[in-house]
Amino acid sequence: MASLIQIxxxxxxxxxxxxxxxxxxxxxxxxxxxFLLIRDGYGFVxxxxxxxxxxxxxxxxxxxxxxxxxxxxxxxxxxxxxxPGIPGGFEIGxxxxxxxxxxxxxxxxxxxxxxxxxxxDHRHLWIRMPSQWAILRIRATVIQAIREWLxxxxxxxxxxxxxxxxxxxxxxxxxxTQYFDEGKAYLAQSGQLYNEAxxxxxxxxxxxxxTFRAEKSKTRRHLTEFWMVEPxxxxxxxxxxxxxxxxxxxxxxxxxxxxxxxxxxxxxxDVAILEQIEPPFPRISYDQAVEILKEIYESNEDKDNRExxxxxxxxxxxxxHETALTEKFSKPVFVYGYxxxxxxxxxxxxxxxxxxxxxxxxxxxxxxxxxxxGSERISNPDLLLDRIRQHGxxxxxxxxxxxxxxxxxxxxxxxxxxxxxxxxxxxxxxxIRETIxxxxxxxxxxx
Ligand code: 4AD
Ligand code: MG
Numbered sequence: 001m002a003s004l005i006q007i008x009x010x011x012x013x014x015x016x017x018x019x020x021x022x023x024x025x026x027x028x029x030x031x032x033x034x035f036l037l038i039r040d041g042y043g044f045v046x047x048x049x050x051x052x053x054x055x056x057x058x059x060x061x062x063x064x065x066x067x068x069x070x071x072x073x074x075x076x077x078x079x080x081x082x083x084p085g086i087p088g089g090f091e092i093g094x095x096x097x098x099x100x101x102x103x104x105x106x107x108x109x110x111x112x113x114x115x116x117x118x119x120x121d122h123r124h125l126w127i128r129m130p131s132q133w134a135i136l137r138i139r140a141t142v143i144q145a146i147r148e149w150l151x152x153x154x155x156x157x158x159x160x161x162x163x164x165x166x167x168x169x170x171x172x173x174x175x176x177t178q179y180f181d182e183g184k185a186y187l188a189q190s191g192q193l194y195n196e197a198x199x200x201x202x203x204x205x206x207x208x209x210x211t212f213r214a215e216k217s218k219t220r221r222h223l224t225e226f227w228m229v230e231p232x233x234x235x236x237x238x239x240x241x242x243x244x245x246x247x248x249x250x251x252x253x254x255x256x257x258x259x260x261x262x263x264x265x266x267x268x269x270d271v272a273i274l275e276q277i278e279p280p281f282p283r284i285s286y287d288q289a290v291e292i293l294k295e296i297y298e299s300n301e302d303k304d305n306r307e308x309x310x311x312x313x314x315x316x317x318x319x320x321h322e323t324a325l326t327e328k329f330s331k332p333v334f335v336y337g338y339x340x341x342x343x344x345x346x347x348x349x350x351x352x353x354x355x356x357x358x359x360x361x362x363x364x365x366x367x368x369x370x371x372x373x374g375s376e377r378i379s380n381p382d383l384l385l386d387r388i389r390q391h392g393x394x395x396x397x398x399x400x401x402x403x404x405x406x407x408x409x410x411x412x413x414x415x416x417x418x419x420x421x422x423x424x425x426x427x428x429x430x431x432i433r434e435t436i437x438x439x440x441x442x443x444x445x446x447x
Contacts, residue, residue: 002074007043008262010090013077017095020045023128024069024103034062036094037084038073043262044130046083046091047073054094062097068107068128070100086130087262123438124447134263135434138256139423143208145255146229146417149248150206155231158198160191160207166397168193169344173213175224187212192414193346193401195232196377199412200404206231211416216442219319220431221369223420225440232414238358238376241413242334245362245372246279248417249332253277256426269428273330273366281362283334287313289325296324316342322369329365336360345391346384348376348411360415364425371422374415381405 002017010018022040029035032051037044049062065071074096083091109125119126126132151157165183167174168190179185191207198205208229215222233244253274256264264271284292293311300306308320316338317325326333337350338359347357362372378384381402388398423435433439438447 007038007040007045007085008087010043010045010077010087011079014079014090015077017074017076018092019072019074020092021072021100022070024065024067024071025128025130026067027065029063034059036062036065036073038071038092039128039130039133043087044085046085047075047094048091049094049097058097061099062094065099066103066105066107067110068103070103072096072098072100086134086266120433120439120444121446127437130266132434134260134266135423135427135429136437137263138260138427139419139435141256141260142252142419142423142426143227145252146208146248146419148255149251150229150231153204153247155204155206156202158191158195158202158205158207159209160188160194160198162188162209162212164188166394169213171392173215175212175214189213190228190416191230192232192416195230195414196401196412197404199232199234200408203235204231204233218442220433221319221421221424223432223436223440224442226436227419228416229419230414230416232412234410234412236376236413237411238336238360238413241374241376241415242281242283242336242360243279245334245360245374245415246281246332249281249362249372249422250277250279252422253426264427267427267429269426274426277331281332281334282329283336286335286337286339286356289317289335292325292328293321314339314341317370319369322363323367326363326365326369327367329363331365332371333363333365334360335363343375345387345393346375346377348378349383358413362415362417364421366425366428368421368425370418371425372415372417374413376411376413379405379409379411381409 002019005013005018005020020038020040022038024036025039025044026037034049036047038047049059051059073094075092075094078091078093080091081089083089109122127136163185175187176184188211190211195205195207206229210225211228212225215224257274290313297309300309309324311321337356340349340355340357343357343359347359350356350358358376360374361370363369364371384402384405388395420432420435424432
């Protein structure tokens with residue numbers, strides 16, 4: 001029997017008879033030629049049936065097969081530059097065709113354009129489409145790259161709890177639940193505080209898991225459940241943190257370029273822009289960013305959009321500001337030194353400028369905006385206690401956290417990278433919802 005192959009390795013089998021197990025994605029015919037686009041989970045390949053070469057019964061069976069039927073196909077691999085598919089450039093001349101299951105002939109996610117709500121309601125089927133399939137393959141590679149780089153650079157993985165007794169990133173976006181007789185528990189907004197404990201035992205750590213924010217934001221950058229990797233490093237200041245972040249992000253992009261080029265091409269992503277991503281990334285202060293935004297505001301002639309871009313020192317960037325700022329860049333850009341008032345309670349103040357924090361966000365270029373948020377952490381126990389009080393956080397829940405500043409406190413820093421925003425940027429997508437298999441937003445928890 002012909003050997004079973006994966007479509008993404010088809011180039012190794014030119015001239016050989018092979019077998020693929022998959023599904024019919026699309027079917028067209030031209031006279032005596034029938035073209036099937038078959039997907040097998042690893043790729044999409046064109047399979048061709050020529051009437052004169054096959055028994056009539058078999059040809060008719062192929063002619064009638066509905067979209068999404070599951071099939072096992074045997075055939076000979078040929079190189080043909082014109083053949084569509086992912087990776088494309090090869091086709092299979094059909095010699096055998098078995099139907100495993102004949103699909104019902106009313107497949108809802110057919111090949112025409114559908115509205116956003118329709119495709120999201122059919123997400124369980126939509127993921128079979130080439131664009132969605134490509135995005136989720138890239139997502140898996142981004143996650144693999146994240147773990148690889150951290151594991152190979154002295155970081156140890158520490159799983160932090162999802163059920164937590166207190167907020168980390170502000171009390172306004174908490175999902176809460178009753179925790180037996182112990183009071184309220186909250187779904188984790190971040191594993192950072194636990195990682196700050198972990199570094200005093202392991203020096204460099206990361207947690208990587210789902211993160212929950214009851215964000216009322218309806219932007220194309222926000223989910224209520226997203227995946228975040230959070231590295232934390234002892235004996236590390238803000239400049240060293242930026243050095244780490246740019247190495248890390250460069251590695252992720254390079255790995256995707258090597259392993260998922262066919263998928264990027266299928267999404268029409270301009271890979272040339274990604275190919276020039278190398279350290280160093282530009283580093284600008286928040287103060288400088290404010291100046292740039294003022295210039296953008298003043299030179300904007302579109303009255304309606306202009307007001308959205310108005311910006312004064314002390315504000316946090318909104319989506320329109322991040323878009324405008326990063327449209328000017330082709331590499332990711334660091335913005336450091338945000339106002340203390342717009343950032344979380346745990347950030348170390350700038351020396352001599354307490355209104356500024358030792359924070360840094362990494363903004364993805366081409367209008368994408370923040371993919372990483374990070375900072376140096378407060379190492380002084382008295383200042384930290386003041387901040388916990390100022391932010392109205394429950395002191396009791398933070399007793400353990402204050403201990404970290406009493407026993408061997410050191411300058412330390414860390415950051416969180418959002419997987420979905422990173423994937424949206426690398427894939428060149430407009431909206432973050434396509435970057436996770438089953439997106440959760442304020443208005444969606446189905447399927
Ligand atoms: O800037 P954030 O809120 O930072 C933290 O949570 C820190 N505790 C991280 C740390 O220092 N350990 O979130 C970090 C990143 C953002 O840059 C963004 O990529 C992503 O997480 N993110 C979201 N992604 C999708 N939907 C949301 N609602 C997100 N909120 C944050
Ligand atoms: Mg942030």
